[in-house]
Amino acid sequence: MLKAELRPREYHDSIVLMLASRRMLDVPGTESAMAAMATPLNLELMQEAGLWGSELEGAGPDDLVLAARGEQAAAAVAAGLSALTERAAARASGGQPPPRTVKTAARFLGGANLAVVSVPGEHATWASWDALAAGLNVFCFSDNVSVADEVLLKDEALRRGLLFMGPDCGTAIVDGVGLGFWNAVPQGRIGIVGASGTGIQQLSCLLAHQGVGISHAIGVGGRDLSPEVGGRMTREAIRRLDSDADTDLIVVVSKPASAELSARKPLVQALLAPGVDLTEVALRVGGGKLPDDPPPPRPDRVSGIFSGGTLRDEAALIWGQDPRFSAVDYGADEYTRGRPHPMIDNTIRLDAIRRAEGLIYLDVVLGRGAHPDPAAELAPALRGRTATVVLIGTAGDPQGLDRQRTAFEAAGARVYLSNSRAARALL
Amino acid sequence: MPIIGPIRAVAAGADLIAETVDAPRVSVEWRPPLRRLQPDPATDAANEIAVARLLAARPAWVGIGRALDLIPGMRADLLLHAGPPLRWEDASGPLRGALDGALRLEGRDSADLEPCHHHQAVGPMAGVISASMPVVVVADETSGQRAYSNLNEGLGKVLRYGANDEAVLDRLRWMAAELAPDLARALAAGPVDLTAINSKALQMGDELHNRHRAATSLLFRELAVRGLSGQSLKFVDSNDYFYLNLVMAAAKAACDAAADVARSSLVVAMARNGTEFGVRVSGLGDRWFTAPAPVPTGLFLGSYTQEDANPDIGDSAITETYGLGGFAMAAAPAIVQYVGGDVETARNATLEMYEITLAENPNHQVPALNFRGTPTGIDLRRVVETGIPPLINTGIAHRRAGVGQIGAGLTRAPIEPFLDAFRALNA
Numbered sequence: 001m002l003k004a005e006l007r008p009r010e011y012h013d014s015i016v017l018m019l020a021s022r023r024m025l026d027v028p029g030t031e032s033a034m035a036a037m038a039t040p041l042n043l044e045l046m047q048e049a050g051l052w053g054s055e056l057e058g059a060g061p062d063d064l065v066l067a068a069r070g071e072q073a074a075a076a077v078a079a080g081l082s083a084l085t086e087r088a089a090a091r092a093s094g095g096q097p098p099p100r101t102v103k104t105a106a107r108f109l110g111g112a113n114l115a116v117v118s119v120p121g122e123h124a125t126w127a128s129w130d131a132l133a134a135g136l137n138v139f140c141f142s143d144n145v146s147v148a149d150e151v152l153l154k155d156e157a158l159r160r161g162l163l164f165m166g167p168d169c170g171t172a173i174v175d176g177v178g179l180g181f182w183n184a185v186p187q188g189r190i191g192i193v194g195a196s197g198t199g200i201q202q203l204s205c206l207l208a209h210q211g212v213g214i215s216h217a218i219g220v221g222g223r224d225l226s227p228e229v230g231g232r233m234t235r236e237a238i239r240r241l242d243s244d245a246d247t248d249l250i251v252v253v254s255k256p257a258s259a260e261l262s263a264r265k266p267l268v269q270a271l272l273a274p275g276v277d278l279t280e281v282a283l284r285v286g287g288g289k290l291p292d293d294p295p296p297p298r299p300d301r302v303s304g305i306f307s308g309g310t311l312r313d314e315a316a317l318i319w320g321q322d323p324r325f326s327a328v329d330y331g332a333d334e335y336t337r338g339r340p341h342p343m344i345d346n347t348i349r350l351d352a353i354r355r356a357e358g359l360i361y362l363d364v365v366l367g368r369g370a371h372p373d374p375a376a377e378l379a380p381a382l383r384g385r386t387a388t389v390v391l392i393g394t395a396g397d398p399q400g401l402d403r404q405r406t407a408f409e410a411a412g413a414r415v416y417l418s419n420s421r422a423a424r425a426l427l
Numbered sequence: 428m429p430i431i432g433p434i435r436a437v438a439a440g441a442d443l444i445a446e447t448v449d450a451p452r453v454s455v456e457w458r459p460p461l462r463r464l465q466p467d468p469a470t471d472a473a474n475e476i477a478v479a480r481l482l483a484a485r486p487a488w489v490g491i492g493r494a495l496d497l498i499p500g501m502r503a504d505l506l507l508h509a510g511p512p513l514r515w516e517d518a519s520g521p522l523r524g525a526l527d528g529a530l531r532l533e534g535r536d537s538a539d540l541e542p543c544h545h546h547q548a549v550g551p552m553a554g555v556i557s558a559s560m561p562v563v564v565v566a567d568e569t570s571g572q573r574a575y576s577n578l579n580e581g582l583g584k585v586l587r588y589g590a591n592d593e594a595v596l597d598r599l600r601w602m603a604a605e606l607a608p609d610l611a612r613a614l615a616a617g618p619v620d621l622t623a624i625n626s627k628a629l630q631m632g633d634e635l636h637n638r639h640r641a642a643t644s645l646l647f648r649e650l651a652v653r654g655l656s657g658q659s660l661k662f663v664d665s666n667d668y669f670y671l672n673l674v675m676a677a678a679k680a681a682c683d684a685a686a687d688v689a690r691s692s693l694v695v696a697m698a699r700n701g702t703e704f705g706v707r708v709s710g711l712g713d714r715w716f717t718a719p720a721p722v723p724t725g726l727f728l729g730s731y732t733q734e735d736a737n738p739d740i741g742d743s744a745i746t747e748t749y750g751l752g753g754f755a756m757a758a759a760p761a762i763v764q765y766v767g768g769d770v771e772t773a774r775n776a777t778l779e780m781y782e783i784t785l786a787e788n789p790n791h792q793v794p795a796l797n798f799r800g801t802p803t804g805i806d807l808r809r810v811v812e813t814g815i816p817p818l819i820n821t822g823i824a825h826r827r828a829g830v831g832q833i834g835a836g837l838t839r840a841p842i843e844p845f846l847d848a849f850r851a852l853n854a
Binding site: 011013014015016061062096097098099100101102104105106107108109110111112113114115116117118119120122123125126127129131133134136137141142152156163174175176177178179180181182216218240241243244245344368369 | 428429430431432433434435436437438439440441442443444445447448449450451452453454455456457458459460463464465466468471775778779781782809812813815
């Protein structure tokens with residue numbers, strides 16, 4: 001049985017739609033279900049999944065579509081809709097209409113100083129520009145922003161004396177407030193500037209494991225140190241940390257950069273390249289020790305199934321050209337189109353685990369923004385397999401580092417806190 | 428020194444990202460724009476100039492005289508009408524009736540048709556102005572820009588609703604022969620400051636499109652002191668709408684002062700001719716962008732119903748273009764039944780218009796909004812971004828000539844002209 005429903009000009013953001021899709025699949029007897037905006041890509045996915053109904057004829061990108069196939073298809077669609085209405089009801093507040101633009105929202109909240117932009121990439125430049133014009137610093141989680149727009153936005157931010165963190169900025173912790181994907185790490189005196197969200201998370205967690213805290217972590221977007229962007233925001237972030245009384249030392253996390261960087265304070269560059277890894281930097285600036293690692297196995301074959309691009313790159317650099325190792329980043333654009341990021345939803349990596357051969361190597365990122373209990377879904381899939389799990393997180397994270405570790409270890413996995421140590425142990 | 432300061436965040440996009448921010452936060456009710464928007468600093472700068480002119484306008488009533496003598500380009504064989512250009516055969520009932528009446532008034536068999544707006548003029552409803560009719564002259568004292576409008580005939584059977592019997596024409600003749608010279612004598616004492624009357628009237632419950640009771644009363648006092656003679660003063664007293672044509676001319680002078688700023692996306696005219704709705708934009712010169720005029724909904728007098736309503740007609744939407752009328756609805760609790768019956772709806776109508784405007788007019792303060800200035804200066808780009816069409820308070824004409832006003836209510840501007848103008852601005 002198939003049930004499909006078209007709701008013209010009703011918009012929900014993609015993450016909410018994915019959660020609604022999950023709620024639909026949770027209805028017993030549902031074989032396949034999807035709630036999505038009717039973009040050509042999503043309609044194609046629905047057709048492939050056998051979710052096409054004549055009700056969806058003529059649907060366009062501004063329209064909401066829901067479809068389910070299974071014994072209780074109608075109930076599944078209803079579950080999806082109620083997931084969406086619950087969220088809408090939670091948002092509606094009081095008599096005043098909610099703000100529809102960044103500009104008016106900034107006026108709603110007196111003293112607003114930051115915009116968190118996570119709209120679809122093609123609209124992120126406009127929303128960010130609006131924020132800068134309203135005098136707001138910007139944390140731009142959205143990806144798919146062109147390099148030209150990135151330069152435009154960063155120049156405008158600098159002209160106005162504001163920070164533009166992004167685009168595709170996953171993580172920041174500024175003035176004690178975490179943005180995006182972040183871990184509960186202690187306050188301290190090390191300032192981080194990061195072109196990589198997971199890089200910032202690994203570094204700040206490894207410092208936390210040594211009892212060392214950070215003052216701020218300022219994300220700048222993955223391309224900031226590219227020749228086109230020229231380190232515009234990295235330099236501004238360094239300048240701000242230089243004049244921050246709470247910061248003694250600055251670490252820059254990035255891929256190898258073309259831009260020259262300098263600071264008045266001690267500056268450590270964690271530029272991912274052969275021989276440089278985040279753990280080595282974390283130990284050097286932290287001056288502490290990490291707990292001992294479990295003894296290494298001797299695999300013939302290693303399947304690296306990553307959710308963090310920087311963590312994949314770090315491991316791949318260690319593994320080099322050795323044909324025994326494969327390393328795939330399931331958080332890359334090609335895997336996340338029309339799907340949630342593997343840090344939020346484990347489905348795609350569960351599929352990859354089922355198909356993988358040899359030792360399974362997983363990075364599991366904890367903290368705010370991430371899946372509420374990754375071990376609950378991933379650990380059972382590892383049972384009976386040889387597995388290495390790198391846990392990026394702290395005791396203070398909502399998922400609980402120890403609870404996650406225990407669950408993975410109970411499934412027979414070796415658990416590490418350092419990605420590079422775990423990767424090197426397999427050589 | 429903090430990096431940003433105590434974080435207060437505006438979130439636009441995915442809730443799950445916004446929810447990672449543990450700080451005071453307000454969420455934008457974000458929906459995909461109707462068209463993709465790209466920042467354009469040239470348009471931002473042009474809008475700053477254009478809207479500054481709109482806000483700087485100080486319209487005053489400076490004169491009165493014959494249309495043929497005063498209106499630029501006026502000819503004996505020309506009839507002016509409301510809204511964008513149209514042909515005789517496309518005129519709706521009320522406009523046809525008004526045109527026929529004006530021809531008889533002028534003793535002619537035929538005449539050319541041109542919009543009031545093409546002659547620095549505006550007229551309510553049919554907006555028909557012929558050569559012998561008296562017109563008011565309003566000047567923006569800041570820019571020197573002048574605008575013209577006819578005199579309001581009162582309620583009931585009137586030319587502007589298409590009535591054209593002898594009583595209607597006799598009244599028009601009296602207005603030319605007696606009323607206009609009387610008013611001219613009263614004006615000899617100096618200009619009447621319309622900015623001051625607008626400001627006061629908004630604080631006395633007028634929104635200055637559908638309610639002019641306060642403004643007309645204030646004008647009455649002014650004219651009485653200036654010694655306006657008995658019959659003419661009675662005429663002003665008998666018609667709450669007497670002020671309408673003056674505020675329309677004031678708005679027209681202000682909007683024309685803001686016109687013709689290259690690259691500006693500021694809307695400088697919205698007008699309806701009973702068949703089509705038209706929009707002009709500061710950066711797009713004299714071009715009209717049109718769509719079929721919507722049929723207003725609202726409250727109907729006596730036994731009239733929606734079926735009897737003519738499509739929207741009149742230049743009076745120039746008041747909304749200037750931040751009055753529907754945009755000032757929060758100032759006029761006495762007429763909230765037009766917008767659904769409660770004061771909160773009226774207040775929210777004004778609040779919604781802040782989403783699509785560039786500025787707040789400090790001369791047009793609304794007590795119920797804590798003396799916030801009315802939303803002023805429609806930005807085409809915000810209409811496209813939010814999909815919120817301007818709200819217009821309007822009188823409702825019977826679709827048959829001569830029946831007159833059958834109701835009052837509100838309507839939304841059609842969105843297509845804004846999309847077309849947006850495309851033209853980016854061409």
